[in-house]
Amino acid sequence: MTLFAFFNNLPSLLVVVPLMMAPIAALIPISQLAWAATLLATAVSFIAAVLLHMLTGAGARVTYYLGNWAPPWGIEFVVDSATSFVLMVITALGFVVTLFARRSLASEINNGDLGKAYGAWLLAIGGLSGLVLTADAFNLFVFLEISALASITLIALGAGRVRRSLIAAYNYLIIGAVGATFYVIGVGFIYAMTGSLNMADLAERLPDVANSTVIYVGFGFMVAGILVKAAVFPVHIWLPSAYSYAPSAVSTLLAAIATKAAIYVLARIVFTIFAGVPDLTIAAMNWVIIPLSLAGIFTGTILAIYESDIKKLLAHSSVAQIGYITLGIGVATTQSLTASFIHIGNHALMKGGLFMAVGGFFYALGQRVTVYNIVGMGRRMPITATAFLICGLSLIGLPLTAGFISKLYLVRALLDDQALVIVGLVLLSSALSLIYLWKIVEVMWSNNPAYNDRDFTEQPALYIPLWMLAGANIWFGIDSSFIVKGAEAAARALGGGL
Amino acid sequence: MTQPSLFDVLLANWNYLIVIVLMMSGLFIVISRYNLVKKLVGLSIFQTSVFLFYISLAKVDGGTAPILTDDPSTIYSNPLPHVLILTAIVVGVATTALGLALVLRIHSAYGTIEEDEILAAKTAAMEPRYRRGDEAEADALAASEAKS
Numbered sequence: 284m285t286l287f288a289f290f291n292n293l294p295s296l297l298v299v300v301p302l303m304m305a306p307i308a309a310l311i312p313i314s315q316l317a318w319a320a321t322l323l324a325t326a327v328s329f330i331a332a333v334l335l336h337m338l339t340g341a342g343a344r345v346t347y348y349l350g351n352w353a354p355p356w357g358i359e360f361v362v363d364s365a366t367s368f369v370l371m372v373i374t375a376l377g378f379v380v381t382l383f384a385r386r387s388l389a390s391e392i393n394n395g396d397l398g399k400a401y402g403a404w405l406l407a408i409g410g411l412s413g414l415v416l417t418a419d420a421f422n423l424f425v426f427l428e429i430s431a432l433a434s435i436t437l438i439a440l441g442a443g444r445v446r447r448s449l450i451a452a453y454n455y456l457i458i459g460a461v462g463a464t465f466y467v468i469g470v471g472f473i474y475a476m477t478g479s480l481n482m483a484d485l486a487e488r489l490p491d492v493a494n495s496t497v498i499y500v501g502f503g504f505m506v507a508g509i510l511v512k513a514a515v516f517p518v519h520i521w522l523p524s525a526y527s528y529a530p531s532a533v534s535t536l537l538a539a540i541a542t543k544a545a546i547y548v549l550a551r552i553v554f555t556i557f558a559g560v561p562d563l564t565i566a567a568m569n570w571v572i573i574p575l576s577l578a579g580i581f582t583g584t585i586l587a588i589y590e591s592d593i594k595k596l597l598a599h600s601s602v603a604q605i606g607y608i609t610l611g612i613g614v615a616t617t618q619s620l621t622a623s624f625i626h627i628g629n630h631a632l633m634k635g636g637l638f639m640a641v642g643g644f645f646y647a648l649g650q651r652v653t654v655y656n657i658v659g660m661g662r663r664m665p666i667t668a669t670a671f672l673i674c675g676l677s678l679i680g681l682p683l684t685a686g687f688i689s690k691l692y693l694v695r696a697l698l699d700d701q702a703l704v705i706v707g708l709v710l711l712s713s714a715l716s717l718i719y720l721w722k723i724v725e726v727m728w729s730n731n732p733a734y735n736d737r738d739f740t741e742q743p744a745l746y747i748p749l750w751m752l753a754g755a756n757i758w759f760g761i762d763s764s765f766i767v768k769g770a771e772a773a774a775r776a777l778g779g780g781l
Numbered sequence: 782m783t784q785p786s787l788f789d790v791l792l793a794n795w796n797y798l799i800v801i802v803l804m805m806s807g808l809f810i811v812i813s814r815y816n817l818v819k820k821l822v823g824l825s826i827f828q829t830s831v832f833l834f835y836i837s838l839a840k841v842d843g844g845t846a847p848i849l850t851d852d853p854s855t856i857y858s859n860p861l862p863h864v865l866i867l868t869a870i871v872v873g874v875a876t877t878a879l880g881l882a883l884v885l886r887i888h889s890a891y892g893t894i895e896e897d898e899i900l901a902a903k904t905a906a907m908e909p910r911y912r913r914g915d916e917a918e919a920d921a922l923a924a925s926e927a928k929s
Binding site for chain 1: 817827838
């Protein structure tokens with residue numbers, strides 16, 4: 284096998300390795316071995332994603348025909364700069380969170396369920412990778428449901444601790460299934476008009492039928508379905524309880540990568556499939572995506588201010604952060620798309636880190652982490668609390684952290700677009716996010732622990748992956764060239780039709 | 782050329798009419814029912830309406846089942862939507878199965894599968910002394926007290 288052939292097969296590895304390893308991990312009775320198999324699979328995925336990112340960075344566009352059926356008849360995986368960037372975020376975070384999961388999951392769910400949990404874990408990661416890779420509109424639905432059903436199973440595993448995770452999982456199942464079915468209806472309309480499912484082929488055929496109402500309806504259904512999965516306001520309601528009642532490691536995994544893949548799909552639908560119908564997409568952006576993003580930013584931030592349960596607070600804050608990403612997509616200039624991609628990467632780093640730190644507190648406390656029981660944590664668990672502080676400052680967007688780079692590029696893109704009102708709203712919401720973050724920082728660092736509070740021994744298995752993310756937040760805040768370069772290439776690859 | 786009457790248009794597109802009726806009833810059940818199993822039934826009806834939509838799209842006038850015959854003048858229906866829907870049915874079955882499994886677990890955890898009763902159970906579990914903290918914590922405490 285030549286080297287060239289090996290590179291051409293890389294896209295399939297990203298899906299095949301996690302999906303093949305999932306049943307193996309589920310069948311291994313020894314949980315440590317199941318974890319090792321999971322870690323191996325995520326490591327292989329990560330290496331494949333990095334190789335792909337290097338290839339696309341050199342200007343290549345890797346395609347893989349499943350079963351060697353040429354498109355538009357067969358299903359095709361396409362990797363361009365945008366795909367490889369998101370893939371790298373997903374697999375990198377998947378790997379780091381798997382490192383964290385060994386201790387965290389073992390302490391939160393029954394030992395007998397661990398192997399099966401890792402099986403679902405791999406299905407979720409493999410499904411999300413496939414979601415990003417596929418260039419077939421219907422195949423996308425299948426991957427959407429693979430990752431969704433696996434995530435629901437993982438969320439429901441929190442039932443050992445909190446029975447409400449069952450309700451959260453059930454609600455996510457119902458809302459998610461309705462969303463996915465909406466997407467399928469949309470694809471049906473588009474297929475009826477064009478007779479094709481391949482995204483590139485659809486992009487060529489759609490301008491010929493651009494005046495048909497059927498296309499408008501199909502577009503509406505597809506976007507509405509994906510908005511549910513991306514948890515954009517007002518269809519985000521499944522997200523806060525799903526993230527906050529899941530086991531800590533699962534919350535971390537989902538918060539870091541699950542909605543990112545759906546947001547990427549939204550961008551693909553708008554900028555790739557419907558690139559030839561600009562009237563429609565521009566109207567959707569200006570009248571739907573931008574207002575909903577702004578509404579999401581403010582509701583998420585304000586709900587977070589009034590929340591006392593830290594995991595739920597972070598979940599509300601996720602809704603706001605998703606708003607920033609979709610705002611960049613909605614403004615739809617190359618700069619704003621760059622800002623969105625930067626934030627896809629950076630938000631995964633900061634929210635992953637924050638949820639991991641909360642997982643660390645939970646491991647030590649043995650009960651739900653609220654602002655009432657983390658008093659003095661800065662002194663009782665300094666290593667974890669410091670990492671939480673770094674990721675939190677990154678979330679607000681303090682200079683020298685990754686979050687600052689996100690905000691900088693977003694505001695710069697908005698200024699270039701003369702959207703001064705939106706700039707003002709973004710800055711205001713950033714100031715508001717300081718309130719909920721500072722609330723936590725104050726009880727952790729300014730208040731002294733009660734005299735009878737014991738100090739906790741911190742687990743290296745929990746804080747090493749946490750510090751990997753906290754370190755990345757600082758690293759990419761000081762030298763952001765890697766993320767910015769990747770995001771710029773991604774925006775150019777995606778926004779070719781702009 | 783005269784404008785066709787509304788009745789004729791509906792009659793010519795009766796397959797879409799059925800799809801719309803099924804889809805709306807399914808969605809209505811999902812939204813309006815409190816019973817968690819009934820919600821899943823609604824979801825299944827909703828998904829089935831989409832399956833019917835795809836299948837009726839595939840029909841070509843005068844077309845036969847897409848099985849290769851020796852006669853080159855045979856008109857075939859489009860087989861691709863059938864294949865897509867086979868996949869979608871599998872996804873639908875998986876969704877329903879997972880949903881029912883969750884309902885079973887909810888029943889053993891809460892003792893009911895009526896959404897309003899579950900909400901009531903959650904509120905009842907929040908005794909005054911827990912109210913300042915998180916509801917979920919109150920839930921967990923109530924559950925541990927019930928066990929002991």
